[in-house]
Amino acid sequence: MKKVFVAAAAAFALSAAAASADDPIRAGFVYVGPIGDHGWTYQHNAGRLAVEEAFGDKVETSYVEDVSEGPDAERVIRQMAEDGHDIVFTTSFGFMNPTARVAERFPDVKFEHATGYRRADNLATYDARFYEGRYIIGQIAAQMSESGILGYVASYPIPEVVSGINSYMLGAQSIDPDIEIRIIWVNSWYDPGREADAATALIDQGADVLSQHTDSPAALQVAQERGVYAFGQASDMIRFAPDRQLTAIVDDWSDYYIERVQAVMDGTWESGVVWGGLDSGMVVMAPYTNMPDEVAEMAAETEESIRSGEFHPFTGPIYNQAGEEVIGEGEVLSDEQIHSMDWYVQGIEDTLPN
C-alpha cells in the first residue's frame, strides 16, 4: 500500500514539474451553485469555457462548484491561490469577505469578485446591470398580463434583487399604472423545489406572468405546465418552456473573463469596478418569443434606447412606498443609490423582509 502512495506522489510531482516549464495562465473559478443550475452558475461556467476556447493551451482553467457561502469558502479560494492560479474569480456575493482575506495573503494573485463592494490592489469587482433587462421584461409583462397581477419569485432581499423588482415594476407601470405585483421570497439562490412551490402559489394568487430572481428554471417549468407566461433568468431557458418563455435576461460573462485573463497575460491587469449593462454585452436579451409582434417591437425599442444611453430605467420622478419623491423629474438614480437600494417604489403592495 505504502509503495502505491509513494509511486502516486512521484507521478504527481513529475506532472507538476512538467507543467511549470512553459507557464500557461491559470484561471480559477469558485461557483456558489452547481453548473447544472442552468442559470447563474451555468453562465459563469460558460464564461470559463469561452476563456478556454479563446486562449487554447495558453490558459488552464479549473473550478469548484456548489461551494457553501459559510466557513468553507475561504478554504476553497485559498486552495486556488496555493495551487498556483494567477487569477481567481469568485462568483457570489457571499464570497466577498473570504475573497478579501485570501487576497490579503496572496498579493501576487489577482482576484475578481462578482457583485460585491470590497476592493484592494489585487481584488477587483464586477457586476452586471441586470435591472436594465428587468425594465424591459416589466413592460412586456404588463402587456401580456390579462389579470393585471404579476408574480415574482425572489431570492434574498439584497440591493441587486430589490433594484430588479423596482425596475421591473417601473417598466410595468409605464404600460399599466394600476398593475399589481405579488412577491415570494424563497431565501435561496438555488432550490428548485421551493422555487416551483413559490411559482405555483403565485399562479394560485392570480398571477399570469411570472418573473424570478433565482437560479434554476423551475418557475418556467411550472409556467409551461400551468399555461402562464414567464421569463428566463441568467441564461436562455427557452428549452424548459418553449411555449411560455417570453424572453430571458442573459448574463454573458465571456467577454469580461477573456478581457481580464488577457490583461493578466499582458501584465496590464488592474483592480477596479466594472458594472456592465446592455451596451457592454454583459446583459443580453434572449429572443422575444411567444408574444404579438407589436409587443416584441416595443421591447426591442426599449432595449435599444437603454443600450444607447438615451433612457435610464431609474429616471425620475420616482416615489417610494410612502409616496415621498426620491428623485424628481429628469433626474436618474446614481450607481450608489442603486447599489444600496433597500426600498420599494410606489405601487408595490409588499413589505421588504427586514
Place this chain on the structure above:
Amino acid sequence: MRLELERRPEQSRLMLFLSPVMAIAITVLVGALVFAVAGINPLRGLYVYFLSPFERMWSIQELMVKAAPLIIIALGLALCFQASVWNIGAEGQYTLGAIFGGYIALTFADGPAYVVLPAMMLAGMVGGLLWAGIPAVLKTVFRANEILTSLMLTYVALLVLDYLVRGPWRDPMGFAFPETAIFTAAATLPELTADGRLHLGVVFALALVVVFALALPTTLRGFEIRVAGNAPKAARFAGFGLSATILFVFLASGALAGLAGIAEVSGTVHQLLPTISPGYGFTAIIVAFLGRLNPVGILVAGLVLSLSYIGGELAQMRLGLPLDVAMVFQGILLFSLLACDTLIYYRVRLVGRQRVAERGDVA
C-alpha cells in the same frame, strides 16, 4: 443456496479491527475504478483525493478546522443516541449558539478579549442549551416525539438568524447586504499559527474528546446514560430518573452544539451571515454513528469526513472531477464503512437448499 446474515452471539473482535481496514480497501478499489471510468489515472486520482490534503501545513490545519465543529457536535449527539434520545436538531442548536455568542460579540465589541471571548463561548453554550431544552421538555412532559420537534426547531432557528442579519443586526456600513459587522479582534478566537486558520475552537474539540473518553466509562452519569438507552426498565428499577437523563443528554448536546456554533463563527467566519454552516449539525449525526458513539471514534470519524470534503474539492480543482462524482466518492466511503460494520455483529453464511426447505413453510 443463498447468503444469509446471522447474528453473532458476541461481537467479533477481529472484525472490530478489520472492518475499517476493509472499508478503506473497498473505497480505494471502487474509487480507483471510478477514476479509471472517468478517464483519470487512478493513482493520481487517489493521491489527489486522499493524500494531497496533507501536502501542506495550512491544509492539514484546514482538515482540523473543518472537523472541529463536527466532532464537538457529535460528542454531544453520541450522549443522546446512547440514551436512545434522537436529537436531530443540532443544526438549530448550533445556530442559536452562534446567535447568542454573536450578540455578545456585537454588543461588547470593544471589551477586553479575556472577558469577551469567554462570555461569548458561555453565551453560545447557553443558547444551544436553551434551544435543546424545548424538545427536551416537550418530550419529558408531553411525550412529544423529539425527532419531529428538534428537527422543526432547526428551521425556526435558521429563520431567526436570517431575520437578525437582515434586520436589526445588519451592518450599517454594509450597503444593505445581509451580514453583521465583522467581529473585532477581541471577539475573534485567536488563530494559533501564522499561515493557517487553526483556531482555539480546534483545541476545544480535542480537549472535549479527552474529557469524554475519560469520563464516560468511569462516571455514574455515563453508566446511567447507557442503561437508560439499552434497558430503560432496568434503569427505573435501579432508581435512575429516566426524565432526568433525557433532560441531561439533551441539554448537554445542545450546549455542545451551541459551543461549536459560536466557535465556528468566531474562529472562521468572523461575522454572522445567513449561512454559517454547511450542514454541520446533520453531518455530525453521521460522524457520531461512524465513530460508534465513542469519543475517540468520533475524533477519527470527524477527520475522515473532513478529509472526504476537502479531497472532493481538490479533486474538482485539480482533476476536473465533477462535483457529483466527488459526492459519489464520499457515498462509497460511508457506505463501505457502514456495510463492513455489519460484519462486527453478523456473519455471512451460505445457506444450503435443505435448510431453506426445512424453513420453507415459515417463510
